[in-house]
Amino acid sequence: MNFSLTKEQQDIIKAARKFALGEFTDRAMEFDREEKFDLDLWRKACELGFVGTHIGEKYGGAGYGYFEECLINEEFWAVDPGIGSAILSTTFGAVLLELYGTDQQKETVLPKLVEGEVILGTAITEPDAGCDVTSAVTTAVKDGDEWILNGSKMFITNGTIANYILVFCQTDPENPSRHQRFSFILVPTDTPGYLANKLHGKLGIRASDTAEIALKDVRVSFENLVGKEGQGFYELMDFFNRTRLHVCAQAVGLARGALEESIHYTKGRRQFEQAIADFQVTQFKIAEMGTKIRAARNLYYEAAWKADQGKPDHALTAMAKWYTAKVAMECADEALQMHGGYGYIDEYKVQRLYRDAKILEIYEGTKEIEKTIVAKSLLK
Numbered sequence: 045m046n047f048s049l050t051k052e053q054q055d056i057i058k059a060a061r062k063f064a065l066g067e068f069t070d071r072a073m074e075f076d077r078e079e080k081f082d083l084d085l086w087r088k089a090c091e092l093g094f095v096g097t098h099i100g101e102k103y104g105g106a107g108y109g110y111f112e113e114c115l116i117n118e119e120f121w122a123v124d125p126g127i128g129s130a131i132l133s134t135t136f137g138a139v140l141l142e143l144y145g146t147d148q149q150k151e152t153v154l155p156k157l158v159e160g161e162v163i164l165g166t167a168i169t170e171p172d173a174g175c176d177v178t179s180a181v182t183t184a185v186k187d188g189d190e191w192i193l194n195g196s197k198m199f200i201t202n203g204t205i206a207n208y209i210l211v212f213c214q215t216d217p218e219n220p221s222r223h224q225r226f227s228f229i230l231v232p233t234d235t236p237g238y239l240a241n242k243l244h245g246k247l248g249i250r251a252s253d254t255a256e257i258a259l260k261d262v263r264v265s266f267e268n269l270v271g272k273e274g275q276g277f278y279e280l281m282d283f284f285n286r287t288r289l290h291v292c293a294q295a296v297g298l299a300r301g302a303l304e305e306s307i308h309y310t311k312g313r314r315q316f317e318q319a320i321a322d323f324q325v326t327q328f329k330i331a332e333m334g335t336k337i338r339a340a341r342n343l344y345y346e347a348a349w350k351a352d353q354g355k356p357d358h359a360l361t362a363m364a365k366w367y368t369a370k371v372a373m374e375c376a377d378e379a380l381q382m383h384g385g386y387g388y389i390d391e392y393k394v395q396r397l398y399r400d401a402k403i404l405e406i407y408e409g410t411k412e413i414e415k416t417i418v419a420k421s422l423l424k
């Protein structure tokens with residue numbers, strides 16, 4: 045294992061940071077306040093090659109590893125988590141499609157994701173099925189050469205703007221094993237019966253689209269089955285083992301953004317006739333933030349590196365997922381504290397970081413679920 049970055053990886057970091065600083069900084073407050081997603085900005089990010097970089101060259105992607113994709117996530121989130129999330133989540137589900145989709149599904153969707161022509165989402169969560177994904181009750185029933193889908197999905201990223209949604213649903217509800225009842229089905233969102241309603245008033249990542257979805261007798265071709273019938277649960281776990289790495293990188297990016305803001309602010313803000321950075325209490329906070337960020341980054345680097353070696357380590361990824369999120373929460377909290385009252389106002393970036401951090405402990409596996417995975421592995 046060697047974490048000295050290659051020249052190409054260093055260039056990816058520089059390019060991603062330059063793009064984010066140039067394009068996100070002046071828009072961040074407005075997009076947060078207005079819950080706005082900018083399609084032109086997303087297309088620009090696609091043109092410059094920042095979106096769907098893990099997608100193979102055969103489908104127009106860069107064919108990068110998860111590691112490189114994590115580096116882009118970290119840079120985008122260090123500048124603005126809301127916009128970073130909105131842009132990079134436009135391919136949410138592409139990993140699943142690439143791992144399990146048919147050639148035709150991949151050829152139809154993947155090149156367009158890279159080119160900025162279509163947006164993908166993945167719908168697992170339901171009003172009564174969150175951490176326990178096996179309690180999902182959305183169904184897909186065979187009718188001739190079609191599937192008919194019925195059900196409701198909750199908190200779906202890109203729900204109102206996606207062109208395709210990968211729907212996690214029961215295709216074999218009578219199977220005695222709860223884990224073998226599910227499959228993924230690719231649903232074009234212009235299919236009659238697909239209804240999405242944007243959710244407003246999120247705490248953070250407000251530039252990202254989140255929706256509730258209703259599926260009412262949605263008919264799609266039998267060929268839209270992704271992966272093996274009845275194996276959807278296992279495919280989902282495999283998918284999360286890889287995409288959770290992105291969330292780790294997002295967390296480290298956010299924590300770094302909080303540290304950068306803190307250093308800048310405390311050097312400029314004077315109280316008791318000195319910069320507040322000169323108080324030892326402030327210095328200790330800065331030292332602790334820097335140390336935690338380094339530790340968190342090393343954890344996710346190792347997990348991403350293993351995934352790229354073809355040996356994803358689910359317990360290590362789970363460790364990285366909860367720990368990086370905790371570091372993000374702690375750094376955002378300390379950063380706001382160091383800004384005092386100014387940090388409480390949304391004109392200051394730290395207020396957004398404080399709100400944006402919380403999602404990292406919730407989506408793609410809550411911190412409790414991640415710790416359960418870690419504990420199971422340690423106690424085995």
Ligand SMILES: Cc1cc2nc3c(=O)[nH]c(=O)nc-3n(C[C@H](O)[C@H](O)[C@H](O)COP(=O)(O)OP(=O)(O)OC[C@H]3O[C@@H](n4cnc5c(N)ncnc54)[C@H](O)[C@@H]3O)c2cc1C
Pocket residue numbers: 136165166167168169173174175176198199200201202246249254403406407408409410411412413416
């Ligand atoms: C902004 C946003 C975007 C999202 N995007 C998507 C998306 O694109 N696609 C998608 O499918 N979903 C998405 N989600 C949903 C997200 O993945 C779920 O919110 C998450 O999985 C938790 O499910 P829940 O909210 O139903 O909480 P619940 O499952 O009801 O959990 C509530 C609390 O109970 C705890 N808990 C539950 N079970 C256990 C247990 N066994 N042991 C200990 N504690 C437990 C949880 O950790 C949590 O603290 C998104 C959510 C948000 C807020």
